Amino acid sequence: xxxxxxxxxxxxxxxxxxxxxxxxxxxxxxxxxxxxxxxxxxxxxxxxxxxxxxxxxxxxxxxxxxxxxxxxxxxxxxxxxxxxxxxxxxxxxxxxxxxxxxxxxxxxxxxxxxxxxxxxxxxxxxxxxxxxxxxxxxxxxxxxxxxxxxxxxxxxxxxxxxxxxxxxxxxxxxxxxxxxxxxxxxxxxxxxxxxxxxxxxxxxxxxxxxxxxxxxxxxxxxxxxxxxxxxxxxxxxxxxxxxxxxxxxxxxxxxxxxxxxxxxxxxxxxxxxxxxxxxxxxxxxxxxxx
Amino acid sequence: xxxxxxxxxxxxxxxxxxxxxxxxxxxxxxxxxxxxxxxxxxxxxxxxxxxxxxxxxxxxxxxxxxxxxxxxxxxxxxxxxxxxxxxxxxxxxxxxxxxxxxxxxxxxxxxxxxxxxxxxxxxxxxxxxxxxxxxxxxxxxxxxxxxxxxxxxxxxxxxxxxxxxxxxxxxxxxxxxxxxxxxxxxxxxxxxxxxxxxxxxxxxxxxxxxxxxxxxxxxxxxxxxxxxxxxxxxxxxxxxxxxxxxxxxxxxxxxxxxxxxxxxxxxxxxxxxxxxxxxxxxxxxxxxxxxxxxxxxxxxxxxxxxxxxxxxxxxxxxxxxxxxxxxxxxxxxxxxxxxxxxxxxxxxxxxxxxxxx
Numbered sequence: 327x328x329x330x331x332x333x334x335x336x337x338x339x340x341x342x343x344x345x346x347x348x349x350x351x352x353x354x355x356x357x358x359x360x361x362x363x364x365x366x367x368x369x370x371x372x373x374x375x376x377x378x379x380x381x382x383x384x385x386x387x388x389x390x391x392x393x394x395x396x397x398x399x400x401x402x403x404x405x406x407x408x409x410x411x412x413x414x415x416x417x418x419x420x421x422x423x424x425x426x427x428x429x430x431x432x433x434x435x436x437x438x439x440x441x442x443x444x445x446x447x448x449x450x451x452x453x454x455x456x457x458x459x460x461x462x463x464x465x466x467x468x469x470x471x472x473x474x475x476x477x478x479x480x481x482x483x484x485x486x487x488x489x490x491x492x493x494x495x496x497x498x499x500x501x502x503x504x505x506x507x508x509x510x511x512x513x514x515x516x517x518x519x520x521x522x523x524x525x526x527x528x529x530x531x532x533x534x535x536x537x538x539x540x541x542x543x544x545x546x547x548x549x550x551x552x553x554x555x556x557x558x559x560x561x562x563x564x565x566x567x568x569x570x571x572x573x574x575x576x577x578x579x580x581x582x583x584x585x586x587x588x589x590x591x592x593x594x595x596x597x598x599x600x601x602x603x604x605x606x607x608x609x610x611x612x613x614x615x616x
Numbered sequence: 617x618x619x620x621x622x623x624x625x626x627x628x629x630x631x632x633x634x635x636x637x638x639x640x641x642x643x644x645x646x647x648x649x650x651x652x653x654x655x656x657x658x659x660x661x662x663x664x665x666x667x668x669x670x671x672x673x674x675x676x677x678x679x680x681x682x683x684x685x686x687x688x689x690x691x692x693x694x695x696x697x698x699x700x701x702x703x704x705x706x707x708x709x710x711x712x713x714x715x716x717x718x719x720x721x722x723x724x725x726x727x728x729x730x731x732x733x734x735x736x737x738x739x740x741x742x743x744x745x746x747x748x749x750x751x752x753x754x755x756x757x758x759x760x761x762x763x764x765x766x767x768x769x770x771x772x773x774x775x776x777x778x779x780x781x782x783x784x785x786x787x788x789x790x791x792x793x794x795x796x797x798x799x800x801x802x803x804x805x806x807x808x809x810x811x812x813x814x815x816x817x818x819x820x821x822x823x824x825x826x827x828x829x830x831x832x833x834x835x836x837x838x839x840x841x842x843x844x845x846x847x848x849x850x851x852x853x854x855x856x857x858x859x860x861x862x863x864x865x866x867x868x869x870x871x872x873x874x875x876x877x878x879x880x881x882x883x884x885x886x887x888x889x890x891x892x893x894x895x896x897x898x899x900x901x902x903x904x905x906x907x908x909x910x911x912x913x914x915x916x917x918x919x920x921x922x923x924x925x926x927x928x929x930x931x932x933x934x935x936x937x938x939x940x941x942x943x944x945x946x947x948x949x950x951x952x953x954x955x956x957x958x959x960x961x962x963x964x965x966x967x968x969x970x971x972x973x
Binding site: 328329335430438440441531532533534537538543573574577586588590591 | 728
């Protein structure tokens with residue numbers, strides 16, 4: 327029985343790892359202060375859920391979730407191509423609010439606040455992933471693939487160009503690099519993997535509604551990137567495990583029922599604050615957070 | 617810096633030790649884990665989020681019921697989990713309750729979380745009672761539902777408004793299933809009701825536009841399907857606009873706090889609710905919380921249902937879900953809260969319409 331609980335946590339770690347490494351590509355390696363990542367996660371989740379609820383196989387939902395999110399990433403990169411820092415953060419944050427408002431108000435498509443219940447568990451070439459152990463294998467495979475692909479990207483020539491854009495965009499333009507195009511590709515790739523994570527999330531929880539994709543849900547993701555360290559892939563893995571698992575031990579501390587809710591929140595927030603205070607560059611940060 | 621890293625390392629080590637300790641205790645049967653004798657109920661609610669005013673009340677009612685059940689000789693253990701209306705947290709909390717705490721029953725509050733955990737619960741065969749409005753979850757075999765039905769509730773206040781001469785009504789519709797149900801009820805009486813939507817549970821920070829539009833449309837009464845924070849916001853804006861309008865609210869829309877803050881705006885207001893718990897019950901809830909509760913229905917529902925659940929579980933063979941379902945379904949009607957019994961796993965109540973003067 328204990329295994330079932332840990333399998334559930336491992337599945338969450340895999341989903342968050344895909345989300346976090348893709349956000350790391352955008353924030354850590356390209357220097358885009360992208361606060362719209364949760365919107366790509368939502369797009370992937372809804373695209374996949376709507377397709378699978380309408381009889382399409384999971385693989386179609388998974389790929390479509392990623393591709394549609396990537397297309398939105400490309401679209402978002404166009405009006406934001408000249409923006410940097412806080413301005414880019416505000417624009418991408420605005421994008422996530424727009425997506426949230428659409429999910430909430432396009433009732434005919436998304437059922438609005440009622441959400442989409444009964445999303446089928448994945449079925450892959452005749453093999454069902456309805457059992458959590460099997461789902462963990464699927465999540466693990468997708469998380470490893472995502473990690474390896476993004477790791478490959480950041481260590482390739484393209485990745486080095488992204489880092490040069492992050493460190494000094496003007497200099498990279500001077501040596502003939504099309505920084506806007508590079509940033510657009512980076513955002514689209516990050517969005518693709520966020521969409522994949524969304525698809526996985528929808529089929530695991532089997533119910534999604536707009537409240538699952540609010541700005542508040544972005545905070546743990548940003549924490550993973552910051553605590554892991556900007557531009558650190560290894561740090562992202564460790565930070566994902568920490569952030570997903572950290573609330574769990576707190577469930578076992580036998581607080582009286584009158585303070586159980588607030589006390590857990592206070593301890594959780596205090597631990598995170600301690601980390602951020604004493605490790606401002608994160609666990610394995612290569613660049614400083616500005 | 618090295619020392620700081622060590623401090624943080626120690627904090628995480630401690631966290632790991634707590635988990636290891638608990639798992640160890642669990643497998644060894646220490647400290648009340650495993651080798652269970654008692655009936656364990658997992659209570660999943662909002663204890664630190666926007667609906668914590670309700671969750672806190674539920675906690676008090678559950679503790680009150682537990683005390684009485686222990687006095688009657690039942691061995692009861694309650695395990696509270698806080699999920700702040702977040703689906704993912706709800707699933708984690710439920711997994712922990714089922715797989716580590718080995719609970720016999722789960723009492724769950726609020727709809728988004730109830731939907732998210734329903735597949736987890738049905739996969740593991742643990743019966744659940746959810747205190748929320750949606751009726752679709754009743755399709756799951758061992759799910760019970762409690763709480764008022766918003767459709768007849770809103771229909772009743774709309775009907776009374778009509779009888780009292782209101783010709784045009786505005787609806788502040790919460791963007792949720794309970795908002796939909798309330799609107800359906802109102803539209804049965806006023807098919808041309810003017811509708812403005814908002815995000816419930818205090819997520820909306822300003823209802824000025826919605827209220828102004830209802831005023832402009834010429835509504836002479838407004839029914840708000842939201843809860844306490846939504847009522848506070850709506851009434852604040854009605855007051856600021858100086859709009860004289862009849863107000864209608866759901867069971868948890870007009871609380872003592874709302875009454876205290878907007879006595880003028882609430883004159884002639886209508887509210888559908890469950891039968892009021894007794895003053896004696898309220899004072900017992902207050903004494904558990906340590907101050908005056910802002911809501912008593914959460915407490916009253918838990919206080920009503922926990923004995924039904926515990927008695928059903930203790931009178932059935934272990935994990936005989938059909939027996940437990942049958943027993944809970946045949947729970948006797950009770951004067952308390954106007955409970956009329958279960959009908960197809962849904963708790964039925966007498967609705968009370970109250971006019972505030």
